[in-house]
Amino acid sequence: MKRIVSLRRFLAEHRRYEVIVLLFVMMIINQGDRATLSIAGASLSDEMGLGHAQMGWLFSAFAWAYMLLQLPGGLAIDRFGSIRVLGLAIVAWSVFTGLIGTVAMMPVGFAFVAVFALRFLVGAAEAPCFPANSKIVSMWFPTAERGTATAIFNSSQYFAAVVFTPLLAWVSTRWGWPWVFYVMGVAGVAMGVVFILRIKAPVEHAGLGAVELETLRQGGAGLREHASNRPPAQGWQQTWRRARGLLRQRMFLGIYLAQFCISTLTFFFLTWFPVYLVQQRGLSLLDAGLLAVVPAIFGFVGGISGGMISDWMLRKGVSLTRARKLPIFIGMTLSMSMILCNYVETELMVVLFMALAFFGKGVGALGWAIIADVSPKDSFGMNGAIFNTFGSLAGVVTPVVIGYMVQSMHSFNGALIYVALNAAGAFVSYLLIVGPLQRPDDAARPHEGRPPESPLNPATAR
DSSP states (O other), X not given: XXXXXXXXXXXXXXXXXXXXXXXXXXXXXXXXXXXXXXXXXXXHHHHHTOOHHHHHHXXXXXXXXXXXXXXXXXXXXXXXXXXHHHHHHHHHHHHHHHHHGGGGXXXXXXXXXXXXXXXXXXXXXXXXXXXXXXXHHHHHSOHHHHHHHHHXXXXXXXXXXXXXXXXXXXXXXXXXXXXXXXXXXXXXXXXXXXXHHHOOOGGGOTXXXXXXXXXXXXXXXXXXXXXXXXXXXXXXXXXXXXXXXXXXXXXXXXXXXXXXXXXXXXXXXXXXXXXXXXXXXXXXXXXXXXXXXXXXXXXXXXXXXXXXXXXXXXXXXXXXXXXXXXXXXXXXXXXGGGGGGGGOOSHHHHHHHHHHHHHHHHXXXXXXXXXXXXXXXXOHHHHHHHHHHHHHHHHHHHHHHHHHHHHHHXXXXXXXXXXXXXXXXXXXXXXXXIOSOOOGGGTTSOOTTSOXXXXXOTTTOO
């Protein structure tokens, strides 16, 4: 009983932990939604008679909308607030996900178009997700805790695979592939309701204590939304002006290019990896779902480890540039090990090399922490949107490129080389293009060796 009371008191004094738990659970469902088509893909393609290239286009439908609506999503976050926009988005993308299951009742000739259209709508609704997450973390967490907090919600893609890949494979085997989408749709709507009821800005949260509020303020947390009151026309003018300004800066351009490369690994895992295990390695769908859990667990551990190590280095006085870049260099080097899968025969070795690769990808996935560190104070949502646009562009390119490579080569070997080369590209981008990490607003007073001020902190945004 005393332990329960102590735990409740601890949580009451650390409301930000509830926030990150809810973001983490929400992102598990989010990433599960993204992976539904890869789980149902083999059965769906057999039923509809689709080839690899056609499946590649279906896999990319999500990313087309996700990419095209990043800038409008960033504007919506800056204008209406991240919490309001994200709450509505969760419910919307979950409804569209559930509707994909109804395609099984449509004529085969119409089903391809319907799946593409509904996946497009899922991508449209999910567009504000990561920029909103990053802004919420920046509001709720001091700078020295932000890398860990960001790593937690970013690593949800791996934990989602641990939870949903075997579960949804079993659901598909037991009840049919449409139930994969029904289950995820219901789970998402329920999560959206919880999110809307529980997540508030720190200064609006009735349960936030004075001690924690002061801790957040002193640590550089943003505390409030800072939604814009500009009229829409002026908002669009400001949007394009800020976007052009960000794209002209070498540091941001290097970060964006690296995010494209890192996201290539993510979208390979979310789209083609289960198909690779089934079609090239000859596993059953259920066995593939179970084996895919191993790389996912390693990716999750790597993601948490990368954020914690980076924050630990910051607390020890290591410069922001070194603390963020070193895990990226190590992680991308490890990710290139997936090429070795082309030279082994046993499923065990394939899983081990993939586990090492996705552990490295997790360690190096610090892009959102860097965006929180260096975004200009008045362009946080926009910078996150551009960053995510480059990431979602990889979601358009990766499934289609791999689909055509597999169809023409009759093998996934070239596809694995393509993905590994993107890991090398992220390494090179951070090494040669990005340079020192620093918010442009603070260029006149470099902060290397100390945490940067929050772009949303009213005490520093003068």
